[in-house]
Amino acid sequence: MKSIRYPLLLQLNTRVWLTARAHQLGRPATLDDITGEDLQQIAEMGFDWIWLLSVWQTGPESQRVSKTNPEWLREFHEILPDLNGSDIGGSGFAISHYAVHRDLGGDEALRQLRDRMRDHGLKLMLDFVPNHMGLDHPWIEERPEYFIQGSPTNLANSPENFFERRNDETCVIFAHGRDPYFPGWPDTVQLDYSNPNLHAAMLQELVKISHQCDGLRCDMAMLILPDVFSSTWNRTIEPFWPAAIEVIRTRWPSFLFMAEVYWDRESELQQQGFDFTYDKRLYDRLLHGSPQSIRSHFRANVDFQNHMVRFLENHDEPRAATVFPFEKHKSAAAMAYLSPGMRLLHQGQVEGRRVKISPHLIRGPDETTSEPIHNFYNILLGILEQDLLRVGNWSLLECREAWVGNSSEESMIAFAWTYPNEPPLVVVTNWSSHASQCHIPLSVLESQIPGLATGLWQFHDRLDNRSFEWHGKDLVHKGLFVDLLPWQTSVFRIEREPA
Numbered sequence: 133m134k135s136i137r138y139p140l141l142l143q144l145n146t147r148v149w150l151t152a153r154a155h156q157l158g159r160p161a162t163l164d165d166i167t168g169e170d171l172q173q174i175a176e177m178g179f180d181w182i183w184l185l186s187v188w189q190t191g192p193e194s195q196r197v198s199k200t201n202p203e204w205l206r207e208f209h210e211i212l213p214d215l216n217g218s219d220i221g222g223s224g225f226a227i228s229h230y231a232v233h234r235d236l237g238g239d240e241a242l243r244q245l246r247d248r249m250r251d252h253g254l255k256l257m258l259d260f261v262p263n264h265m266g267l268d269h270p271w272i273e274e275r276p277e278y279f280i281q282g283s284p285t286n287l288a289n290s291p292e293n294f295f296e297r298r299n300d301e302t303c304v305i306f307a308h309g310r311d312p313y314f315p316g317w318p319d320t321v322q323l324d325y326s327n328p329n330l331h332a333a334m335l336q337e338l339v340k341i342s343h344q345c346d347g348l349r350c351d352m353a354m355l356i357l358p359d360v361f362s363s364t365w366n367r368t369i370e371p372f373w374p375a376a377i378e379v380i381r382t383r384w385p386s387f388l389f390m391a392e393v394y395w396d397r398e399s400e401l402q403q404q405g406f407d408f409t410y411d412k413r414l415y416d417r418l419l420h421g422s423p424q425s426i427r428s429h430f431r432a433n434v435d436f437q438n439h440m441v442r443f444l445e446n447h448d449e450p451r452a453a454t455v456f457p458f459e460k461h462k463s464a465a466a467m468a469y470l471s472p473g474m475r476l477l478h479q480g481q482v483e484g485r486r487v488k489i490s491p492h493l494i495r496g497p498d499e500t501t502s503e504p505i506h507n508f509y510n511i512l513l514g515i516l517e518q519d520l521l522r523v524g525n526w527s528l529l530e531c532r533e534a535w536v537g538n539s540s541e542e543s544m545i546a547f548a549w550t551y552p553n554e555p556p557l558v559v560v561t562n563w564s565s566h567a568s569q570c571h572i573p574l575s576v577l578e579s580q581i582p583g584l585a586t587g588l589w590q591f592h593d594r595l596d597n598r599s600f601e602w603h604g605k606d607l608v609h610k611g612l613f614v615d616l617l618p619w620q621t622s623v624f625r626i627e628r629e630p631a
Contacts, residue, residue: 137438137523139180140516141257141476143446146184146236147221147494149479162237163187163245171252177482178517181388182249183257183349185447186224186491187242189233191268194319195222198492201318211487212497221494224259225351226266226319230337232344242344255346257390260338262372263355264309264320271333272297272306272321278330280307280322280365292316311355312364325356326367335376342380347388353406354397377405390441390474402439408474411440418444418464419455423543423563426467430528430547437526440473445481447491453484453505459619462508462595463561466621467545469512470559472526482509515557515594515623524551527576529558532611534569541570544614550580558591558624562616571611581626584608588629593622601629 146163154161174182198204199220209215232242246256265271271278282305287294292315297304308316309323316322324330341348353373354360361369380387391398391406398409417425430437444452444464456464469475479485484502515521531544543564549557556577562568578584585608591600602612616622 136180138472139474140178141181141183141474142174142179143183143185144479145489147186148489148496151495163241164237166245168248171249171254175252175254178513181255181257187232187236187258188227189229189231190222190226191228191266193267194226197319198222207490208493211489219493219495223319223492225261227261228266228268230341257347257349258345259351260348261351263352264322267319267321276304277327278324280324281305282307325361325369335379338376342384342387349390351392353391353401354393354395373404399436408439408441411442415443418467423545427545438472441476442468442471442473443476444468445478450488451486452481454486458504463619463621465512466559466561482506511595520549520551520554524549529572531570531572534571538569540568543568544570546572548577555625555627556581560614561621565618567617569615571613573611574607590627590629591624594625595623
């Protein structure tokens with residue numbers, strides 16, 4: 133296998149997965165109970181990476197907030213009607229220590245799991261939360277200057293953003309971690325990047341955890357960009373990411389950094405060293421946008437797109453099966469996962485799970501598998517196994533009117549994949565609720581498909597197993613004619629007919 137340019141990543145909610153395994157085993161489960169058979173199954177689905185969510189140690193104070201916050205409790209009861217206190221583990225992002233949670237088996241269990249993953253060709257991604265710590269972090273007592281501190285006036289005017297911490301002799305008011313558009317997260321405390329010593333301390337944390345994994349998903353990475361931090365906290369800071377990433381790459385040249393990022397800051401974080409950045413804008417356009425907006429999105433610089441993370445759900449977004457009707461779900465998945473970049477699938481997405489599980493919970497509801505969704509993803513994952521889609525060349529194609537007076541080509545989105553010695557793919561979607569037709573000129577592919585203008589070519593649709601024949605001269609001069617039902621997608625594998 134070539135060096136993978138566009139990897140496939142599976143996000144697993146570690147605590148929820150192990151709680152289910154514990155019920156099977158009749159005893160508490162740790163990372164030691166993720167077996168070689170489990171990993172082999174994931175590898176056989178085509179995944180290159182596993183992102184283990186919520187492995188770090190959390191503490192009782194942050195957990196207490198999770199168990200008493202009325203808004204969160206209403207959400208938890210909606211997820212688990214039979215909710216009990218033991219189901220609330222506290223947010224995996226309210227970290228009290230960057231060590232593997234003792235209930236998961238500790239650092240040694242993770243080390244052994246990583247070894248088993250390597251045996252199956254899988255790489256490990258973990259979380260790094262740069263913006264804040266949990267309420268139980270020892271720095272609150274030992275290094276209070278590492279955190280944003282406030283005044284009694286701040287606490288009185290913004291009790292949702294500040295809290296009071298007392299010990300035997302002193303009382304300190306701290307800020308909760310937050311982004312500038314929402315109230316603070318009440319189970320966290322905000323780090324102060326205007327303190328150079330905090331920079332150094334967080335870099336030490338980053339170095340420590342980089343020894344335990346192959347890559348990191350950096351939570352809300354844009355919050356510590358200097359201008360964002362300044363606008364939120366009115367404090368000047370030096371950039372963190374470029375120097376920090378360089379330090380890690382000096383030690384581990386192939387270490388991967390993935391940024392959760394919004395607000396059109398993706399390109400900036402790529403330039404600062406991130407390998408991949410969330411593509412929330414594509415997700416939003418697939419959910420609510422027009423075909424024109426999606427096509428416009430795909431017109432962005434290809435190098436920029438190569439470093440995007442394409443997804444239809446993750447732990448922050450609702451389940452794809454609940455927000456996308458089935459036919460639109462299939463087309464959205466084709467647009468997201470057959471475009472360039474890292475492809476992220478979330479635990480339960482392939483099975484069509486419908487309940488979004490809060491990262492505060494360690495148990496999920498029992499759900500049945502949707503056979504139509506499961507069957508579709510099995511086909512899609514089979515398509516994604518090809519080298520063509522891991523290391524190949526992607527290009528957006530033009531859709532022209534099928535005949536004069538028919539404007540339905542405006543609903544069509546098409547692109548192609550080519551790679552030496554591999555049959556090319558043409559992906560075309562009718563992103564509308566009506567039937568649509570178009571011609572797709574393939575002359576742009578002549579230089580990448582030897583002899584395209586001559587002989588007969590077979591177009592085999594990998595999604596529905598239908599095949600069509602076209603003469604090369606028609607493909608080049610007239611274009612491929614496509615007639616699709618509402619929300620239908622075709623993935624054509626192009627091969628020359630035998631003489």
